[in-house]
Amino acid sequence: MTRSAKTRKGNAPTAKLVRDLVTAGHILYYAGWCERIDGHVSARCPGEYAILLPRHYHVDGRCLKDLRADDIMRMELGVPPNGSDDPVDEYHLHTEIYRARPDVQSVAHSRPFYATALSTTTGHLLPLTRHAAVFGGTVPVFNNGGKLSIRTADEGRRIAESLGQGWAVLIRGLGVVTAGRTIEEATIRLGFLEDACRFQLVAGQLGPLNPLNPAELEEFTLRYRPETMFHGAWRYYERLLAKGSHHA
Secondary structure, three states, rough: EEEEHHHHHHHHHHHHHHHHHHHHHHHHOOOOOOOOOOOOOEEOOOOOOOEEEEHHHHHOOOOOHHOOHHEEEEOOOOOOOOOOOOOOHHHHHHHHHHOOOOOOOOOEOOOHHHHHHHHOOOOOOOOOOHHHHOOOOOOOOOOOOOOOOOOOHHHHHHHHHOOOOOOOOEEOOEEEEEOOOHHHHHHHHHHHHHHHHHHHHHHHHHHOOOOOHHHHHHHHHHHHOHHHHHHHHHHHHHHHHHHHOOOO
């Protein structure tokens, strides 16, 4: 069973989630963390076996910068969509991660340029900067056998398995999936991954790469709180959007 999130507008927590999902979509677009029209962020409904995620709004030529509150729908986990409530095509990657990871409250997926490029190589993300270090040693790469879309529950389950207890996975040729305890965490984590991949590409043109060693990574985890970094970046982009300034 699926239904519009707007039927639950009297529920304050749900209303805030809808607003944050719209903001997340706008951030992905204006920060350049998506490929044209593609990308979607979802959230778990508090106290329910259901999630909020965008409808298949791309069909009329709109993209993430056009995302509105009435584009967000509610979908029960474990129940196939039907009727006019048509979720984004790759909803399985969202639902299967939520089913596998009760601690995950939000999932983000898009095809940012540099991270997607890295996913098509035999290379891996290296901990070169703070934005890369939040992922620990590296990020797994899921190979979907050359299929450039996620359209089945089985594919979604295998992505969830690749994610494991981590918070990010690259999908070969198909971009990035990140998870978080909040919408802002999943969204900004995706952006950090894209920034880290871009930095790694540029650094590699200048000379041999010199990633953080295990002791330096441990020092990073003791000194920095990733959730504080995520929140600060989210507020930065919120202010840009509020001012109508879209230059990230």
